[in-house]
Amino acid sequence: MAVGHPLVTTAQGLRGLAGPVTRALPAYDDAEGFAADILALLRQPGRLAERQQLVGQAYEEMPECPDYAGLLESVPVLSLHDTARRQARWAEIEASTQPVQYFFEPDKAFLLSGGRSDRLVLGHGWHAPEPWGRWTNGRDASLIVELENPIDGLLAVELQFVRSPVGGAVALDIDGAMLPVIEPVDGLKRWDLPPALTRGRTKFQLGLHATTEFCPASIGPSTDTRTLGVRVQSVTLRRVKVPAG
16 A cells, blocks of 8 residues: 555455545455456456555555555565566466356356356456446446357347446347347346347357446445446346247
8 A cells, every 4th residue: 555556455454454444445355356356457457547546545544654665665576586486386376276168058147246257258347246246347348158069049148137226227239239228227137139149159249238327436425436337146048948839
């Protein structure tokens, strides 16, 4: 905080700090949420800048502190050999823990509350996971749907929404082809996918487009300065059963 770096922390890391700090900065006590917040900051420059600004504001409101920046300058710098060794070890760990593929299975929900496969499914436009799911970062976000084998029957996509405090509706597109707008955004919503866009394919992109967005800090007593669109709990690919005859 003293040197103005964006901060990702656990609640333990904020223990004993002044109220403005603990109120302004999110804390993650589970490994998946902690890692997801780091990845979100790295992938979204705007979010990284917002976190850096929050850290600066929180630090300015703290009472007098030791010169942490000066203490950091006295820490010995790693040698090139040590740095290379640590980077190599980190690459080994990352390669052993990261999933290489995620396939959607019909009728199996993909939860947006954080998981190892997030980076394979979530495209642009998402905030960090929360216990119930995720907010879109503004009005637009995307998802990658990949199948192990093509499904030639009719398909539908279901998204589980939690209603936004400012209301609004949402539309879906598949590889840029717009599907209907659904209103209101609350509960389980379904879009039937055009068979011409899914038949024989194993991968396509879904785009979400909300009609409204808002900043919690601008509409109520909140320190959350994010731009929020819609809340999504899960996404599920469904086979559509065609009635006989």
